[in-house]
Amino acid sequence: MARYNAKETEEKWQKAWRERQTFAVETDPKRPKYYVLEMFPYPSGKLHVGHVRNYTMGDVVARYKRAQGFNVLHPMGWDAFGLPAENAAIASRVHPKAWTYANIAVMREQLQRMGLAYDWRREIATCHPEYYRHEQKMFLDFLAQGLAYRKESWVNWDPEENTVLANEQVIDGRGWRSGALVEKRLLAQWFLKITAFAEDLLQALAGLTRWPERVRLMQENWIGRSEGARVSFALAGRGDTLEVFTTRPDTLFGAAFCAIAPSHKLAEELARGNADLADFIAECNRMGTSEAVLEQAEKKGFETGLTAVHPFDGSELPVYVANFVLMEYGSGAIFGCPAHDQRDLDFARKYRLPVVPVVLPPGEDARRFAIADTAYTDEQGTAFNSGFLDGLPVIAAKRAAVKRLEDLGSGQGTVAWRLRDWGVSRQRYWGCPIPVIHCGACGIVPVPERDLPVLLPEDVSFDEPGNPLARHPTWKHARCPRCGSAAERETDTFDTFFESSWYFARFCSPRSARAFERHDVDYWLPVDQYIGGIEHAVLHLLYSRFFTRALSACGYLDLKEPFAGLFTQGMVCHETYRDAQGNWLFPEEVRRDADGRVGDAQGRPVTVGRNEKMSKSKKNIVGLETIVGAFGADTARLYLLSDSPPERDLEWTDEGIEGAWRYVNRLWRLVTEPALPLAPPGAALPAALPPALDRLNRAVHRTILDVTSDLDQFRFNRAVARIRALTNAIEEIDGAPRGAGAVLRFALETAVRLVAPMMPHLAEEMWQALGHKEMLADAPWPAADAALAVEDTVTYAVQVNGKLRATIQLARGASREAAESEALKHEAVKRAMNEKQARKVIVVPDRIVNVVV
RNA sequence: GCCCUGGUGGCGGAAUUGGUAGACGCGCUAGAUUCAGGUUCUAGUGACCGAAAGGUCGUGGAAGUUCGAGUCUUCUCCAGGGCACCA
Numbered sequence: 034m035a036r037y038n039a040k041e042t043e044e045k046w047q048k049a050w051r052e053r054q055t056f057a058v059e060t061d062p063k064r065p066k067y068y069v070l071e072m073f074p075y076p077s078g079k080l081h082v083g084h085v086r087n088y089t090m091g092d093v094v095a096r097y098k099r100a101q102g103f104n105v106l107h108p109m110g111w112d113a114f115g116l117p118a119e120n121a122a123i124a125s126r127v128h129p130k131a132w133t134y135a136n137i138a139v140m141r142e143q144l145q146r147m148g149l150a151y152d153w154r155r156e157i158a159t160c161h162p163e164y165y166r167h168e169q170k171m172f173l174d175f176l177a178q179g180l181a182y183r184k185e186s187w188v189n190w191d192p193e194e195n196t197v198l199a200n201e202q203v204i205d206g207r208g209w210r211s212g213a214l215v216e217k218r219l220l221a222q223w224f225l226k227i228t229a230f231a232e233d234l235l236q237a238l239a240g241l242t243r244w245p246e247r248v249r250l251m252q253e254n255w256i257g258r259s260e261g262a263r264v265s266f267a268l269a270g271r272g273d274t275l276e277v278f279t280t281r282p283d284t285l286f287g288a289a290f291c292a293i294a295p296s297h298k299l300a301e302e303l304a305r306g307n308a309d310l311a312d313f314i315a316e317c318n319r320m321g322t323s324e325a326v327l328e329q330a331e332k333k334g335f336e337t338g339l340t341a342v343h344p345f346d347g348s349e350l351p352v353y354v355a356n357f358v359l360m361e362y363g364s365g366a367i368f369g370c371p372a373h374d375q376r377d378l379d380f381a382r383k384y385r386l387p388v389v390p391v392v393l394p395p396g397e398d399a400r401r402f403a404i405a406d407t408a409y410t411d412e413q414g415t416a417f418n419s420g421f422l423d424g425l426p427v428i429a430a431k432r433a434a435v436k437r438l439e440d441l442g443s444g445q446g447t448v449a450w451r452l453r454d455w456g457v458s459r460q461r462y463w464g465c466p467i468p469v470i471h472c473g474a475c476g477i478v479p480v481p482e483r484d485l486p487v488l489l490p491e492d493v494s495f496d497e498p499g500n501p502l503a504r505h506p507t508w509k510h511a512r513c514p515r516c517g518s519a520a521e522r523e524t525d526t527f528d529t530f531f532e533s534s535w536y537f538a539r540f541c542s543p544r545s546a547r548a549f550e551r552h553d554v555d556y557w558l559p560v561d562q563y564i565g566g567i568e569h570a571v572l573h574l575l576y577s578r579f580f581t582r583a584l585s586a587c588g589y590l591d592l593k594e595p596f597a598g599l600f601t602q603g604m605v606c607h608e609t610y611r612d613a614q615g616n617w618l619f620p621e622e623v624r625r626d627a628d629g630r631v632g633d634a635q636g637r638p639v640t641v642g643r644n645e646k647m648s649k650s651k652k653n654i655v656g657l658e659t660i661v662g663a664f665g666a667d668t669a670r671l672y673l674l675s676d677s678p679p680e681r682d683l684e685w686t687d688e689g690i691e692g693a694w695r696y697v698n699r700l701w702r703l704v705t706e707p708a709l710p711l712a713p714p715g716a717a718l719p720a721a722l723p724p725a726l727d728r729l730n731r732a733v734h735r736t737i738l739d740v741t742s743d744l745d746q747f748r749f750n751r752a753v754a755r756i757r758a759l760t761n762a763i764e765e766i767d768g769a770p771r772g773a774g775a776v777l778r779f780a781l782e783t784a785v786r787l788v789a790p791m792m793p794h795l796a797e798e799m800w801q802a803l804g805h806k807e808m809l810a811d812a813p814w815p816a817a818d819a820a821l822a823v824e825d826t827v828t829y830a831v832q833v834n835g836k837l838r839a840t841i842q843l844a845r846g847a848s849r850e851a852a853e854s855e856a857l858k859h860e861a862v863k864r865a866m867n868e869k870q871a872r873k874v875i876v877v878p879d880r881i882v883n884v885v886v
Numbered sequence: 887g888c889c890c891u892g893g894u895g896g897c898g899g900a901a902u903u904g905g906u907a908g909a910c911g912c913g914c915u916a917g918a919u920u921c922a923g924g925u926u927c928u929a930g931u932g933a934c935c936g937a938a939a940g941g942u943c944g945u946g947g948a949a950g951u952u953c954g955a956g957u958c959u960u961c962u963c964c965a966g967g968g969c970a971c972c973a
């Protein structure tokens with residue numbers, strides 16, 4: 034029995050696709066387009082099987098849509114700037130550029146051996162000057178439009194990576210990559226004004242109907258819109274006011290104090306004349322907001338001695354500097370209403386401030402209602418103890434309070450956002466230089482367009498910590514473009530999310546002298562189907578949405594949403610192994626004996642850990658070479674698609690990949706050693722078929738419909754199951770009645786065409802074996818006859834009182850009466866009815882008969 | 887604390903969207919092929935009772951709606967993920 038030779042076959046068809054440029058595409062407005070894109074990888078070294086799941090899914094979509102007649106853009110490139118390259122340079126004295134390009138070469142080769150249908154002519158690497166020069170220009174345009182600015186602010190400093198991080202890159206108070214506790218530092222940094230689009234970024238989420246609900250929710254939470262009011266409290270004895278943000282203007286009569294953030298400018302002003310306050314502020318800054326939460330949520334305040342005048346009743350409230358007030362949110366100042374906010378209540382108890390309830394919960398008695406340890410934060414209830422607001426439900430009270438504030442000139446309704454501007458400066462080498470020059474006389478001067486790109490110098494050293502650009506002997510010295518005097522270049526580089534925020538547009542015109550050509554992006558964008566990990570739900574995906582809007586504002590594009598459809602795939606997991614010393618072991622270093630005990634090569638015991646996402650650090654990875662070498666790319670692709678729904682995690686097992694390999698061979702044998710002679714290609718089916726053949730013929734039509742709808746819905750595991758079921762049906766054919774050769778050919782050819790997006794090499798080889806000269810990659814998607822996709826007899830389930838008692842066969846479309854009488858005749862039904870009369874019989878045509886007794 | 891997502895055989899998962907629960911696969915059992923292992927082939931495989939025919943139970947748990955519930959409603963338990971001094 035001939036085994037399928039995966040290695041030879043895959044090389045053969047990869048060469049054929051490459052030589053014929055099968056997947057090369059051009060802008061062609063006369064044809065319908067489809068742009069499918071997988072999140073491009075960071076070239077970190079070698080790919081393992083965990084990396085390629087999403088590329089496989091993208092490839093299935095690309096090949097399927099291509100077969101359906103779309104002009105399919107399916108490109109691949111490299112998100113090539115980033116910190117690991119610098120770490121490699123420090124650890125092994127390789128230049129980041131050399132390291133990156135070497136990795137790209139390895140990974141490109143690996144991807145090509147997976148048989149992915151990319152237009153490789155469009156390959157891009159973001160570390161190439163022909164790529165990053167365009168984002169320098171974009172930055173200058175953002176600057177001109179007021180969408181980029183520089184300001185000194187408290188930023189997240191990652192002490193391990195020696196650089197600033199964006200808010201989105203801080204997870205639980207730690208750097209998203211290093212895991213180091215993030216510190217607060219006051220630094221002058223470049224920001225992109227993502228907040229200018231906050232409202233639109235939020236509103237437009239509703240239109241992203243082909244995005245996963247949870248990604249939209251995460252972005253919604255991240256943007257964090259809160260309606261409320263800005264309230265001005267006059268500071269007694271001073272001419273100025275304190276601006277406060279609240280979402281509960283209805284509770285203003287319950288105010289017991291005001292509090293400002295430690296970094297509020299009023300706090301800083303007061304601290305200059307007050308050493309104790311200065312100490313308190315220093316202590317707060319040391320704590321770092323998120324660490325404090327983890328330790329203990331103790332509310333601490335420092336009484337400033339100032340008092341704030343209540344805009345409604347003129348009472349005076351003490352003003353504190355408090356550790357729980359954030360400068361970054363609202364206005365960095367609050368009024369405290371202890372009865373209706375838990376933090377304010379804790380604070381009030383500690384500093385013995387009055388607790389006056391002003392919202393009466395439904396059913397409570399106004400004379401008796403009091404607050405103990407728990408603030409009443411629900412918005413159910415009516416205002417009381419609140420002057421002109423008394424008796425109003427919370428929502429109406431909010432409106433009335435805002436109206437009064439506006440009439441008094443003491444405030445106004447407003448909206449606060451959780452979203453903050455995107456800090457893009459990084460104190461790192463391997464990134465895109467920020468194209469500005471600092472001049473002693475002129476200040477910050479953009480690098481003129483004619484001087485772009487600002488090239489990253491290559492002669493740098495990583496002998497000392499810190500940014501090599503900042504200590505480069507010559508690079509940073511420049512002439513001021515405006516006055517010509519000696520000046521310094523900006524030595525920070527862009528956050529690498531800058532590159533990935535527009536690469537999908539570059540793929541449309543990858544070799545253009547401009548960032549991209551309008552006629553190309555107008556045709557290809559938005560991306561029809563984007564595929565990637567959920568970990569970018571608020572990072573890359575939010576930045577790209579912002580960038581698309583910012584580029585449109587600068588005239589580059591006419592588009593808001595870059596990704597019309599988004600699919601977030603699950604991870605590939607594998608068991609983890611550790612030896613007695615706690616060192617991680619690779620799966621191939623581990624063996625299992627007959628009793629299921631797990632040991633290493635020398636038989637020493639190994640602890641099996643839980644299934645986790647494949648990662649280099651835990652060594653629970655399976656190399657792509659190992660798998661592709663042993664079983665071929667198609668087997669790996671089939672397994673990655675078939676065992677779990679794509680959005681869920683997939684557990685990689687040896688048994689699973691072997692099962693896929695068995696199927697590859699089974700299908701191969703079925704086609705190359707058919708049970709009976711096939712009719713010649715293109716032979717017509719006889720008009721009337723014997724029952725067994727008719728059933729198979731109908732099964733083929735139904736499979737086409739099912740697989741098509743499964744692929745449309747990203748249900749790859751189900752599509753595989755349907756094709757396997759069809760294979761089973763084909764195998765059941767025996768004997769050679771009239772027409773068998775023609776039906777068998779039709780069934781086999783259809784199976785081959787349906788698996789082609791998943792196992793393209795095998796499918797091409799089988800297609801050829803079936804006598805076809807043209808490539809399957811150029812063949813259209815099979816069409817089904819819907820009338821033939823159903824059986825002409827149907828199986829009814831017959832229930833008595835809702836319990837299944839029998840099944841009966843009837844012609845499709847049989848009358849209710851026929852179904853009922855046939856059901857009642859059945860022995861098992863009679864038995865279950867136990868001599869009783871049917872009180873009622875429910876018939877669902879072609880489906881079920883339920884006899885109620 | 888708040889917000890998601892999920893809970894179906896030994897395992898991964900299906901279920902025409904309220905109509906035969908367990909498709910398809912993995913694993914396992916028995917048999918055939920083979921010197922042997924692997925491969926391949928045949929049969930079986932939710933649990934319980936039964937020799938069988940057949941019956942009873944069964945989709946985390948409890949209640950409800952319905953002729954009929956994995957699917958709808960209410961409550962509840964568990965697991966995973968996200969957010970969190972956001973005023």
